[in-house]
Amino acid sequence: MMLAAAAVIAPSAVQVTSVAPESFSELGWVRTAESSPSDEVSFTVNLKQRNMDELKRRALAASTPGAPEYGKFMTTKEIDDLTSPTSASVQRVKAWLLEHDVSSFRVLRENVFVRTNVATASNLLGTTFSTYRMDDGRALTRAADYSLPAEVAEVTATTLGLHGLPAPRADPIVLSRNDSAAKQPPKVTPSVIYETYSVDDPYVNLQGSNRQGVAEFQGQYMNKADLVKFFDKEVKGFKAGEDDVSKFVGAPYKKGNGVEADLDIQFIMGVAPGVKTDFFEWPEMDFCSDLLSYTSALLDSNSLANSISYGFQGDLKQLNCKAADVTAVDANWAKLAAKGVSVMISSGDSGSGYTKKGLFGYELYPSWPASSPWVTAVGATCFIEQTIGNGEMASSQFGSGGGFSAQFDQTDAQWQKDAVAAYVAKGSSLPKFPAASKFDANGRATPDVSALGEGFQVYVDGIPQSIGGTSASSPTFAAMVSLLNEQRLKAGKPQMGFLNPFLYANADAFYDVTQGTNAEGRGPISSPYGYAATAGWDAATGLGTPHFDKLLAAAMKAAGGASTTVEAA
Numbered sequence: 011m012m013l014a015a016a017a018v019i020a021p022s023a024v025q026v027t028s029v030a031p032e033s034f035s036e037l038g039w040v041r042t043a044e045s046s047p048s049d050e051v052s053f054t055v056n057l058k059q060r061n062m063d064e065l066k067r068r069a070l071a072a073s074t075p076g077a078p079e080y081g082k083f084m085t086t087k088e089i090d091d092l093t094s095p096t097s098a099s100v101q102r103v104k105a106w107l108l109e110h111d112v113s114s115f116r117v118l119r120e121n122v123f124v125r126t127n128v129a130t131a132s133n134l135l136g137t138t139f140s141t142y143r144m145d146d147g148r149a150l151t152r153a154a155d156y157s158l159p160a161e162v163a164e165v166t167a168t169t170l171g172l173h174g175l176p177a178p179r180a181d182p183i184v185l186s187r188n189d190s191a192a193k194q195p196p197k198v199t200p201s202v203i204y205e206t207y208s209v210d211d212p213y214v215n216l217q218g219s220n221r222q223g224v225a226e227f228q229g230q231y232m233n234k235a236d237l238v239k240f241f242d243k244e245v246k247g248f249k250a251g252e253d254d255v256s257k258f259v260g261a262p263y264k265k266g267n268g269v270e271a272d273l274d275i276q277f278i279m280g281v282a283p284g285v286k287t288d289f290f291e292w293p294e295m296d297f298c299s300d301l302l303s304y305t306s307a308l309l310d311s312n313s314l315a316n317s318i319s320y321g322f323q324g325d326l327k328q329l330n331c332k333a334a335d336v337t338a339v340d341a342n343w344a345k346l347a348a349k350g351v352s353v354m355i356s357s358g359d360s361g362s363g364y365t366k367k368g369l370f371g372y373e374l375y376p377s378w379p380a381s382s383p384w385v386t387a388v389g390a391t392c393f394i395e396q397t398i399g400n401g402e403m404a405s406s407q408f409g410s411g412g413g414f415s416a417q418f419d420q421t422d423a424q425w426q427k428d429a430v431a432a433y434v435a436k437g438s439s440l441p442k443f444p445a446a447s448k449f450d451a452n453g454r455a456t457p458d459v460s461a462l463g464e465g466f467q468v469y470v471d472g473i474p475q476s477i478g479g480t481s482a483s484s485p486t487f488a489a490m491v492s493l494l495n496e497q498r499l500k501a502g503k504p505q506m507g508f509l510n511p512f513l514y515a516n517a518d519a520f521y522d523v524t525q526g527t528n529a530e531g532r533g534p535i536s537s538p539y540g541y542a543a544t545a546g547w548d549a550a551t552g553l554g555t556p557h558f559d560k561l562l563a564a565a566m567k568a569a570g571g572a573s574t575t576v577e578a579a
Contacts, residue, residue, distance in 0.1 A: 045151045047129035053172050055166055055169055057165055058167045065093050065345065065348055066348075068084060073507050074425075075511065075568045083349055083507055084349055086309055112134060120167075121302065138153070139154075150295055168335050170335055174335070177320070177329060180359070183477065195396050198467065200244060207555065207556050207557065212283065214284030216251070222315040223289070223290055224274040224275055224288075224290065226270070227300050228294075230266070231268050231271055231293075233470070255275065255279075259307055269468060269475070273468045274317060278489045281490065282496075298335040302339050309349065313351070316354065317354045318356070321358055343379070347507070352488070352505070352506055354487050355380040357390075357412055358410075361527075361531060361537055362541055374444060376456050380411065380457070383454050386487075387456035390460060390480045392407070404527055404542075404543045406464075409532065411456070412456050413449060413541060426455060429547035433547055436544060441542050442537070455547075457551065457552040458552045463478055466478065494561060497562060497566060517554075520555060
C-alpha cells in the first residue's frame with residue numbers, strides 16, 4: 011500500500027512515486043505520526059547536466075600515464091563551465107520555489123539545495139510528510155508520493171532527500187572470530203605500516219599546498235583529545251601542530267567518540283604527518299543525498315587525497331536510493347577525477363556481499379560507492395598467522411569487500427579490463443567461486459588495491475582499542491597517496507589525481523596477495539560463495555598491497571606538467 015498524496019495532482023504535473031512503507035520497517039524505521047507543519051524539511055533538486063561524456067574523456071586522459079594530457083587537470087570553474095545546467099533550467103526551478111514562497115535555497119552547480127518547513131513543502135510538492143523513528147531515538151521526516159510541475163520535471167535529473175534512508179549502522183570490528191584457536195591480530199601503528207610497506211622519510215613541508223581529507227556520515231564525530239594522544243603515543247618524532255585538523259567542513263567540530271571517525275583521522279594523519287587534513291562531516295540521515303552534498307563540497311575544496319569509510323553492500327533500493335541518485339553522485343566522482351582529486355573508498359566488510367534470496371537463491375553485492383569507476387576501492391589484509399613480518403593474506407576477521415558491480419560496467423574502467431578477465435578465467439579453479447549467472451564478468455570490479463586492515467590501535471576516550479575493517483585500510487592507503495603527492499609537488503609535478511589507470515599500469519609496485527578469501531561475512535560467519543585471492547588481480551585484495559618505494563619511483567617517473575588546481579587554502 012502506497013502513502014497517499016495530500017493534493018490532487020494537476021494535469022501539468024509529473025508524479026514521483028514513493029516506495030512502499032515496508033522499506034522503512036525492514037530497516038527498523040517505524041512511522042509514528044504525520045509530521046508537524048513546522049518541522050524542517052531539506053531536499054535537493056538535481057538538474058540535468060551537459061557534456062558529461064566529454065568530462066569523462068578529459069578525466070581519463072588527464073589520469074592515464076603516457077597520454078599527452080596526463081596531469082593536465084581541470085579547474086572547478088572549467089568543470090562548471092563544461093557541465094553545469096543552462097541558466098534557463100536553473101531559472102525554472104527558482105521561479106517555482108519563489109512562487110510557493112520558498113526563499114531559503116542555494117544553487118550550487120547542478121544542485122538546488124532547498125530548506126523549508128513541512129507545510130510549505132507539502133504545498134510545493136503536493137504531498138504529505140510522516141515522521142519515522144528508530145528505537146535508538148533517531149527520527150526522519152519523509153514524504154509520500156509527490157509531484158513536480160512538468161516544466162521543472164523536464165530539466166530535473168532527480169530529487170534527493172524526500173525518501174532516502176541512512177545506511178544501517180555497523181559496529182566497528184574489535185575482536186577476532188569466536189574461535190579459541192584464532193590468534194588476535196598484532197598491534198598495528200604507523201610505525202608498523204612504514205615497516206611493512208617500505209615507507210621511508212615521510213617528511214612533509216608544513217608550509218606546502220599538499221592537503222588530504224576524511225569524510226564522516228550519520229553522526230560519526232572525532233575527538234581532538236584522542237587525536238593528540240594518538241600522536242603522542244604512536245607517531246614518532248612528530249612536530250608541533252601536526253596533530254591539528256586543518257579545517258572542519260560541512261558541520262563544525264563537535265566532540266564525539268565515533269570509533270570510525272577516530273580511526274580515519276588518526277591514521278590518515280599519523281601515516282602522513284604534516285599534511286594539512288580536512289575533516290568533512292555530514293550528520294544527516296540520507297545515504298545518497300549525503301553523498302551528493304559531500305561530493306559537491308569536495309569539488310570546492312583543495313583536498314588532493316581523500317578517504318571515505320562509508321558504503322553499502324546490498325540492494326540500494328532498500329535505502330530508497332534511486333538509479334538516478336547513484337548517477338548524480340557518480341557524476342561528481344568523475345568531476346573530481348577531472349580535477350585531479352584522488353578518492354579512496356573502503357570496499358566493505360561483508361566479503362562478497364552474499365545475501366540469501368528465498369529458499370535457494372542468493373545475490374552478491376559489492377559495496378557502493380566504492381564500485382564507482384572513478385574512485386579507488388581499498389580492500390583489507392592481515393598478516394599471515396597474525397605475525398608482523400610475515401606476508402599478507404585477505405583479512406580473516408571479516409570479509410574484505412569485493413566483487414562485480416551490476417550498476418557499472420567496465421566502459422569507464424578499461425584500465426582493469428585485462429586484469430579482471432584473467433581472474434575470471436581462473437574462476438572454476440578457485441574455491442567457492444560463484445556461478446557465472448551470479449555476477450557480471452564485465453562489471454566494474456573491486457577492490458583495486460588493499461592494505462592492512464586488522465589490529466589498528468585507535469585511541470577512544472584516551473584508551474587504545476584494536477580496530478579492524480576496510481575503514482582502516484582506506485585512510486592508510488590515502489595517507490600514502492598524500493606522501494606520493496608531497497614528492498611530486500616538491501618536484502614541480504602535479505598531484506597524482508585519479509589513480510586507477512596509474513595503479514593498474516604499475517601492478518609490479520604491489521605485493522601480490524595470494525592467500526585467503528572474501529567468502530566471509532562481517533564477523534564470524536563464512537559465506538558459501540565468494541572470491542579467493544590468487545596471483546595477479548583478484549576480487550578479494552585487488553592488485554595487492556603497496557610497495558611504497560616502488561610506487562614512489564613510478565610516480566616520480568610519470569610525466570605531467572605543473573598542476574594548476576592546487577591553491578592556497
